Amino acid sequence: MRAAVRYLVLLFGSLALVAWGASALFNLQAMEWAQRDVAARARLAASAADPSLRQAAGRGERQLLNNMVRDERLMGAAICSPSGRSEIASDGFPASLGCRSLPEEALRVGEEGWDRTIAGPSGATHLTVLPISHEVSQPPRMLLLVHDMSYVDRRADTTRRYTFLAFAVVGLLGAAAASVVARLSWLSWTAQLRMVLLAPFKAARVVIPRRFQPLLSDVRDLVSTLAVEEARTESGWTPERLKQVLQRQLGGEGILVVANREPYIHERDGAGGLRVVHPASGLVTALEPVMRACSGTWIAHGSGDADFEVVDGHDHVRVPPERPIYDLRRLRLTPEEEQGYYYGFSNEGLWPLCHIADARPSFRSTDWERYQQVNRRFADAVAEEAAVPDPIVLVQDYHFAMLPRYLRERLPRATILTFWHIPWPHAERLVVCPWARELLGGLLGSSIVGFHTQAHCNNFMEAADRLLESRLDRERQSVIQAGRETLVRPYPISIDWPSRWADATAPAEQCRAEVRRELGLPADALLGVGVDRLDYTKGIEERLLAVERLLERQPRLHGRFWFAQIAAPSRAVIEAYRSLAERVEALADRINARFGREGWRPIILARRHHEPPAIFRMYRAADLCYVSSLDDGMNLVAKEFVAARDDLHGVLVLSQFTGAARELTEALVVNPYDLDAAAAALLAALDMPLEEQEDRMRSMRTLVSELNVYRWAGKMLLDATRTRRKERLASRLSPVAEPR
Ligand code: ADQ
Numbered sequence: 001m002r003a004a005v006r007y008l009v010l011l012f013g014s015l016a017l018v019a020w021g022a023s024a025l026f027n028l029q030a031m032e033w034a035q036r037d038v039a040a041r042a043r044l045a046a047s048a049a050d051p052s053l054r055q056a057a058g059r060g061e062r063q064l065l066n067n068m069v070r071d072e073r074l075m076g077a078a079i080c081s082p083s084g085r086s087e088i089a090s091d092g093f094p095a096s097l098g099c100r101s102l103p104e105e106a107l108r109v110g111e112e113g114w115d116r117t118i119a120g121p122s123g124a125t126h127l128t129v130l131p132i133s134h135e136v137s138q139p140p141r142m143l144l145l146v147h148d149m150s151y152v153d154r155r156a157d158t159t160r161r162y163t164f165l166a167f168a169v170v171g172l173l174g175a176a177a178a179s180v181v182a183r184l185s186w187l188s189w190t191a192q193l194r195m196v197l198l199a200p201f202k203a204a205r206v207v208i209p210r211r212f213q214p215l216l217s218d219v220r221d222l223v224s225t226l227a228v229e230e231a232r233t234e235s236g237w238t239p240e241r242l243k244q245v246l247q248r249q250l251g252g253e254g255i256l257v258v259a260n261r262e263p264y265i266h267e268r269d270g271a272g273g274l275r276v277v278h279p280a281s282g283l284v285t286a287l288e289p290v291m292r293a294c295s296g297t298w299i300a301h302g303s304g305d306a307d308f309e310v311v312d313g314h315d316h317v318r319v320p321p322e323r324p325i326y327d328l329r330r331l332r333l334t335p336e337e338e339q340g341y342y343y344g345f346s347n348e349g350l351w352p353l354c355h356i357a358d359a360r361p362s363f364r365s366t367d368w369e370r371y372q373q374v375n376r377r378f379a380d381a382v383a384e385e386a387a388v389p390d391p392i393v394l395v396q397d398y399h400f401a402m403l404p405r406y407l408r409e410r411l412p413r414a415t416i417l418t419f420w421h422i423p424w425p426h427a428e429r430l431v432v433c434p435w436a437r438e439l440l441g442g443l444l445g446s447s448i449v450g451f452h453t454q455a456h457c458n459n460f461m462e463a464a465d466r467l468l469e470s471r472l473d474r475e476r477q478s479v480i481q482a483g484r485e486t487l488v489r490p491y492p493i494s495i496d497w498p499s500r501w502a503d504a505t506a507p508a509e510q511c512r513a514e515v516r517r518e519l520g521l522p523a524d525a526l527l528g529v530g531v532d533r534l535d536y537t538k539g540i541e542e543r544l545l546a547v548e549r550l551l552e553r554q555p556r557l558h559g560r561f562w563f564a565q566i567a568a569p570s571r572a573v574i575e576a577y578r579s580l581a582e583r584v585e586a587l588a589d590r591i592n593a594r595f596g597r598e599g600w601r602p603i604i605l606a607r608r609h610h611e612p613p614a615i616f617r618m619y620r621a622a623d624l625c626y627v628s629s630l631d632d633g634m635n636l637v638a639k640e641f642v643a644a645r646d647d648l649h650g651v652l653v654l655s656q657f658t659g660a661a662r663e664l665t666e667a668l669v670v671n672p673y674d675l676d677a678a679a680a681a682l683l684a685a686l687d688m689p690l691e692e693q694e695d696r697m698r699s700m701r702t703l704v705s706e707l708n709v710y711r712w713a714g715k716m717l718l719d720a721t722r723t724r725r726k727e728r729l730a731s732r733l734s735p736v737a738e739p740r
Contacts, residue, residue, distance in 0.1 A: 019167035026163070027156040031117075031149075035126060038073065038147040039115045042128035045074075046143050053079065053132050057087055057141055065090040068145075075125070076146040079132065082107065082139035097146050102129060107142055123150025237711035239293040239496075245714055246294045249721040250392070254296030254326070256385055258378055258403065259396035260342065262300035262328060263288045264319050266307050274306050276321050280533050280568035280609055282493075282636045283396055283421050288320075289496035290713040295326045297385045299378065301342070302330030331381055333374065339573075340370025342399065347571050350398045353433055354422045355631040356657075357537045359576055363434055372402055375442075379406035389413050390728065392720045395446065397421045402438070405445030415724040417716055418446040419491065422633045424456040427463040437467050444470070444481050447723045450491040450716060452633045452659040457488045487723070491716050492659060493634045497708035499643040505616040508647035515621035519604060521562055526686055528563040529622040531615055531637045533570035534607065536580045539628035539655060539672045540567060541587055544603060546628065546678035548591045551602060554683060558595060561686065563626075564604040566618060581607065619644035624685040626653045627660070628672035634659035638667065642704050648694040651685035653678070663703060666696040 045068055046053070056064040057079045065077040069090045078089035080099030084107050089098065106114040106129045113130040126147035131140035246255075261281045269275040278284070291298055302308060302315070307330050311317045315331070318324030333341070344367030352359035378400060382393055390413035395403055397420065404416045420443075430436045440463060443449055451457050461479060464470050470481040478487045505511065516525055528547070532538040547563045567584065571577045588603040595602055610618075619625060625641040635658040642652065642664065654660060654667035661669050668681040 015167045015171040016164070019164045022167075023156070023160040023163040026159055027152075030156060030159070031124075031152050034149060034152040035115070035117055038126045038149070039113075039128055042115075042145045042147070043113065043130060046128075046130045046132075046145070050133055053143060054134070054141075057132065060088055062088045062090060073148050073151065074145060075148045078144040078146075080107065080129075080142040080144050082141060087141065094146060097125065097127065097144075099142070099144055102127075102142075102144065109142075117149060123148070123153045125149055235706050235711075237706075237708055237714050239289065239710055242290070242293045242710040242714050242717075246717060249718065250294075253388065253391075255294060255717065256296055256382055256391055256393045257287060257291060257298045257396065258382055258393065258400060259283055259287065259298065259300050260346070260399040262302065262304075262307075262330065263291070263298060264317075264321060264328065265304035266310050266317075267304045268306050274309070277304070277609070278612055280570070282634070285495060285636050285640075286493050286709050286712065287394075287396065289500070289709055291326045292320070293710065293713075294717070297327040297329055299329045299331065299381050299385060301333050301338070308332065329381060329385060331377065337370055337374050337377075340364075340367040341374035343571065343573055345371035346399045347574055348576070349433065350401070351422070351537075352576075353429065354398065354425050355537045356423075356425075356429075357539075357630040359536055361432060363432075365434075368435055375400055375402040376406050379403050379410055382407055383410040386411060386414070390415060390724060392717065392724060393417070394419065394716070394720075402442035403445075405442040408445040413727065414447075415720050415727065416446040417448045417450060417720045418443055419450040419493075419716065420456070420460075420633075421452075421493070423631055424451055424459045424463070426459055427466045430463050431467070436463070440464050440468055441481070444468075444479060444484070444486045446486055447727070448487045448489055448716075448719055450489050452490065452492050453662065454490045456633070457490050461488055487719070489716075489719065491712055492663065492707065493636070493712050494704060494707050494709045495636055495639045495643055496710070497643065497705045499616075499640070501612040501616045501640075502643050502646065504613060505620060505644065508620045508645070508649065511617045511620035515617055519562070519564070524560075526557070526561040527622050528561070528624045528626055528682065528685075529618050530563065530565040530567075530626050530628070531618065531640075532565075532567055534567040534577065534581055534584065535570055536576060537629060537631055539630045540565065540580075540584050542630070542672045542675070542678070543626055543628040544584070544587045544591060546626070546672070546675050546682060547602065548594070549675045549679035550682045551591075551595050553679060557686070559597070559600045562600075562602055562604055564606065564618065564622075566606045566610055566615065568609045569607060616640070616644050619650075620647075622650055624651045624653055624682065626678075626682065627655055627658060628653075628670075628678065629655045629658050630672060632658040632660075636660075638664055639704050642697065642700045645697050645701070648697040648701075649690060650697065651688050651693055652696075652700070653681045653685055663707060664700050666699045 049064060049068060052064050056062070065079070065088060068074060068077045076090050076093035076097070078093055078099055079087045080102065081087050084099050084102060086099040106116075106127075109129060109131065111131065113128060115126065115128050117124050117126045126149050128145045128147065130143045130145075132143050134140040261279055261284050263278070263284050265277040265279055266274055267277055287298075302311075308315070311330055314329070316327050316329050319326060319328045344362075344364060348362040349367065350361070352361040382403075386393075389411065391411065392415045393407065395407075395416060395418040400418070404418050407414060407416055433439065444464065449460060451460065457477065461472055461474075461477070464479040464481070465472050468481060470479050472479055473485070476485075476487065477489065478485045480486075506514070513523065516523055516527070521527070530540065530543050532540060534540070544563070544565070551557060551561070565584075565588070569581065572581070585605065585607070588605040591603050592601040619641045625637070627635055627638045629635055632655070638652055638654050638658065638660040641650070652664065652667040654664060654669050655672045656669050657672070661667070668685055670678045670681045672678055
């Protein structure tokens, strides 16, 4: 608005200046013409009257002079003697302009005469002096004519007024025309720009005018950068917000997720029907709500015995079964592939390699072959599912260390973000794996590699530095190998908030009463709970030993305290897991035998898969939850327990060797190997006043609600989209890098 006013002031100012100049020029010219005109007319009149003038002068008759001044522009005429005396003058001759007022030179002129224009208060006056014919022997008399030139001034005034008026009209018309043209072109420009900017969100293909192309990428970059920054800094991540951010960043393009475990398993129920099982997996727990929020395709091993009965011709099934939102693409693995890739290399090799839990990794070259083979098959499946040449692919976990490299060969422009859900070991331990270099090289096919904690990022970068021909950029936190940069970033994983399972669970008081009844416990029984896959990294044995130590030290808890361990069978074909199951069973029996009595067996061991609603009931029924992992990337059970406790009661006892312990500092954090300390923490939990429980739980709930899984996914996907934007720009400026 202010710019428009400035523009108008400038326009009219310039026009007024031009009008003033033009009229001044015109007036000068008009005066010159008028002077020439009156001088000529004076000579004409004088020559016509010349003989009579001579006589009239001799006789002193003024009638002739009066006749001459009938011309309206002649104010007076007089005959001056050679000495400059006025001999006769017309009636009303202006006294101030008489013959005496003439300068000497005017009376001595030759035949050509003398002219002068004099400015006066009521306008200009022109004087003409001409000699009257005379005897040669005598000096001539002079005819003095006084012309009224005020009409020239009047005409100049009128001209000036009309000139200004004309310029004002021209100015107004010009301003109006300019503003119409500007408005129309602004509308069309902005409409075109809007169309171009919104093009990615519309199904229709939009042809982008050339003139917009440089501007367009700048504007898009700016908008995206602002959106990314806004999205990164703000808290309050929800599924809706994740959906909006991804819609803005991806324009409706789905993401591709590769994970070994599928989010829904179809199994036969034994009665001729099918049932859907939610697997016990932290990865599934975290990623499933994200896929619900942003859609796309999840590519996984189809491990259920009825999985391929429900897929279409391309091995796809829409999930979640109750309200389909995204595609699940199932891959069929042969028993040999499953054995070598999953049980062998992944779970007997990499899992113990990455966890410090005193389990020795086993590396067999046949398993390694299968691992690579299956990674290639998954890379092929991703390439088949990709709808664009540069899709965003989220590769999940240690089952797919080689996939990023293979995928880069097939889709050089893909943005590959690999998230490693388990710890990354120190370089000294990593070299135990005969193919450590290949694993690092495989992962460096990714655009971004993510871990739960900064410590694991540091281990990864250190290993790349020591084992590979690569360069670290510590400022950017990246590894550069063969000209390709891989960012290394911490993304602490979490759970959905509000938790859909917590929302679907009965209130804490009800769960408390029902669970005690179902387990046959008294209504006032103190109950501790442990929930895990039956895995040696979870420290289940140490947990039960801590309970034993507590009972040794606190006889007052005998008959009052129970500990329920829910343990989902996991990887049962692996000997280490089978023997763990046996050891845990034997330990529970020993403790029960040692302390148990009629009506009280302190350890309740439920070695079976539980669906999430049953687990959340247990969380709500318990007085404490003990997570005693010996090494754990994050541990979602701890966060689920916090999410379940909307009554603010219950105490979390948490191992210091979990990623979660870095966030949930209001838990009672313990070293699970230190049985005395762990038993003391269990006792402190049971004795903790309700107010303190509420304070601790409130604080942890605030944290988990903020640092939820949508934030985890949002931060990763925003980093991925930003990386993709940069790579798109780079590929426009230079040819696509050769695949390694
Ligand atoms: P997990 O080792 O599987 O995850 P965790 O994070 O604790 O460990 O998640 C386990 C999940 O399985 C939870 O959602 C839990 O409710 C569920 N579960 C546990 N016992 C169950 C049972 N008996 N029946 C049914 N479900 C059960 C890996 C890493 C972790 C990391 C996650 C996510 O080892 O460190 O937190 O991935 O990245």
